[in-house]
Amino acid sequence: MAISPDDRLLRRGPIGLPPVASRTVPEADGHFGLLWGRSAPMRRVYEQITRVSDTAVTVFVTGESGTGKELVARTVHDLSRRRGQPFLAVNCGAISPHLMESEIFGHEKGSFTGAERQHQGFFERASGGTLFLDEVTEMPLDLQVKLLRVLETGSFMRVGATQQQQADVRLIAASNRDPLQAVATGGLREDLLYRLNVFPIHMPPLxxxxxxxxxxxxxxxxxxxxxxxxxxxxxxxxxxxxxxxxxxxxxxxxxxxxxxxxxxxxxxxxxxxxxxxxxxxxEAPRAGRGVATALTFRIGTPLAEVERQLILATLEHYGRHKERTAAALGLSLKTLYNRLKEYSSTPARDEFGLDISGFDQLP
The missing domain is CATH 1.10.8.60 (Helicase, Ruva Protein; domain 3)
Incomplete structure (x- = not known):
């Protein structure tokens, strides 16, 4: 039976753990794995992670810088059968192009000037687990060819070596650039994109x-x-x-x-x-921040009661910060203190159920 490249790259073997129970909604406090959010865009991401985590396919995470692409990769790893093995994250843009091949694939002793001992690359150090290549479009084109070969054959060679080694990793790549634009501008090989983009996940901007x-x-x-x-x-x-x-x-x-x-x-x-x-x-829009527009009163409500509800609602809106409340209402701080002292000794009658205990205590 023919073995697919992805099966060679992700051999489960005896290290595989049972799959994690599927779920596509965040926990009660709003988190899913290492990610946080309850919005519809994030729920779509959670569903994609759930579907792909227990498979052998390569994942390509895209999204603007700072959206949490590495957290997606870590969550995929944590929900996979390889969660008991290493997760290794590598920023391709932070490694010198001259050292990148050695860092990713390793090198043999004496293979180049300064190679005083054998060095294990990222593929070996992540063996059995997951290798996350962040900003993969920053990888030199000649090295992209070698990465493509790993994806196609499931094997690699250290720099200076004569024998191939099997790659036993789950590969996840990421980029903050649009992949098609990166191909158009020469930053990413088109054939490598096809091999990386088997299962795309896009992280929405905040x-x-x-x-x-x-x-x-x-x-x-x-x-x-x-x-x-x-x-x-x-x-x-x-x-x-x-x-x-x-x-x-x-x-x-x-x-x-x-x-x-x-x-x-x-x-x-x-x-x-x-x-x-x-x-x-x-310059950020500030619409909808007034509290008074949310208050309604029946015709005939005494002015003292209207004032009372407005003051208490404004105070609650500003987190019980008395100075800001007084400024917003156009009152002196002394007048506000007097009103709150009066309200603290009056049974609560407003419709908001606000707790006014302690309002007469000065900060």
């Missing part, structure tokens, strides 16, 4: 799954809190401002912004003033 921004930001903030030992949370207005931004740097940029905001926050609440103030942030 701006196309804006409903996941608050979930991701809260997750990153919790990660930092566990590391630093001090829990913090976003004020609603800060999450709204994060959702307004276009995120050209995608999830990677969001993680960096959350780290900065955590440091800038003076107490346990992260307000929007902890976020950047650059031109892109100033």
């Amino acid at each position: 701006r196309e799954r804006a409903e996941d921004i608050a979930l991701l930001a809260t997750h990153f903030l919790a990660e930092i809190a566990r590391r630093e030992g001090l829990t913090k949370r976003f004020a609603p207005v800060a999450l709204e401002r994060l959702a307004d931004y276009r995120w050209p740097g995608n999830v990677r940029e969001l993680r960096n912004i959350v780290q900065r905001a955590y440091v800038m926050a003076q107490d346990e609440i992260v307000f929007d003033e902890c976020l950047p103030v650059g031109q892109a942030w100033r």
Whole structure:
């Protein structure tokens, strides 16, 4: 019986673990493997990962820089039969072209000046597991020919060697460039694209799954809190401002912004003033951020009750930040304190069920 190249490249053998139970929806807290999100674009990614993880086909992950392509590759590995074996990620754009062949395939002692001992390449070090070649379009064209041969024959040779070795790896490649455009501009061999692009997975940019921004930001903030030992949370207005931004740097940029905001926050609440103030942030749309437009009152409601509900709703909107609430309502801070002290001794009658206990306590 003929053996396909993919079967040669991904020999399951005795190391194979039982397949992971299939699922295509995120956990209750919003994560799927190493990925986070509940939006429709991410659910499509989860379905693709579920379908391909337990197969032998090569995967090609595309998407803008910072969208999480390596996390896709790691999740595919973690759900595969090879999850108990190594996962090795290699950024082809970070390796010198002169050293790339030796790093990927290894070399024999004395094969070139400075080769003082035998060196195992990425294919050998990832044996039994998964090899992730990130930014594969940055690989020199002459080396792309050798990678194509590995995909076609399931074997490779160290630099300076005379005998071939079998490649026992799951290969996943990725690029932040459009593959067809890379072929058109000479950055990627067309025949290699056909061999890599057996099962394509595209990671959507963050701006196309804006409903996941608050979930991701809260997750990153919790990660930092566990590391630093001090829990913090976003004020609603800060999450709204994060959702307004276009995120050209995608999830990677969001993680960096959350780290900065955590440091800038003076107490346990992260307000929007902890976020950047650059031109892109100033020009971000801010529609829909008013609270008063969401309040409705019956005709004949006493003005004192209208004022009470407006103040409490605004205070909740700004994460109980009294200075920002007073500024938004055009009140002095002293007047706001007096109103809150009065409300704290009055039975709650508003329709929002807001907890006003402790509002009379000064920060």
